[in-house]
Amino acid sequence: MGIIKRSVDDLSLYWRYSCRKLGLPGYQIHQIYLPEQQLVYIPIPKNACTSIKHALHEIEFGKRFDADLPEFSDYREHHDYYKKRPDAFTSLQALQKKKGVFRFALVRDPVKRLLSCYRNRVVDLGDLESSRSKLERFRLPLRPDLNAFIKHLADYRRVNKGIEHHSRPQAQFLDGSLEYLDRVYTLDEMPELIEMLRKYKPDLEMRRRKTGGTTVTLADLSEEALHQAIDFYREDYELLEGYVSSDDVITKHTELCSE
Incomplete structure (x- = not known):
């Protein structure tokens, strides 16, 4: 069952990527939406994306992502999981229409x-x-x-x-607009972002960003x-x-x- 589900999810993801590449408006923005917390995060790679995704997973499920857990065994990693959620890809217009949610992103030079x-x-x-x-x-x-x-x-x-x-421009991940976001953080404002997330999980500890190398x-x-x-x-x-x-x-x- 796991292999079948993974194959179906992979095909669905390729379809979404194709729609995104073709410029179809309903697929241009990748979002991570936490319905209970009413949080929407627009991930951008190389902008503390991994740390924030891990934090959101802990907020939503009360535990870190682990592919060895039965509920996540169909996914290779947390990036894979968040791209294959049914509402993972959306449009600027849909995000603008969302009511009662907090939409945020983190940008970088x-x-x-x-x-x-x-x-x-x-x-x-x-x-x-x-x-x-x-x-x-x-x-x-x-x-x-x-x-x-x-x-x-x-x-x-x-x-x-x-x-x-x-290396894809950040504007492409954001679909060329900031108007639908309630808050745009910079990398220097990471402490403020963490404090915001701790409103949802007070004992949240962020995974440390990659060091060394x-x-x-x-x-x-x-x-x-x-x-x-x-x-x-x-x-x-x-x-x-x-x-x-x-x-x-x-x-x-x-x-x-x-x-």
């Missing part, structure tokens, strides 16, 4: 988010290994340095789904790569004005490179 993608997915986890043959056809290095990765970002995103997903900072970017990244995420900087600023990241880069 786009360039720093891209650095996190490179550090975690390219260097530490080696996502590009699965695309070795395609990279050879494109004559792209399997282990690019940071600046080469950004220079050829469009090609790396084209050949590798994991890189595409984790490769160190990559703005100082590792060439000026050319920095501006290429900013240009790629121009839509994000426009949508998230007031939360992030390309001028700020340029200033910080200049300061770090002059030290």
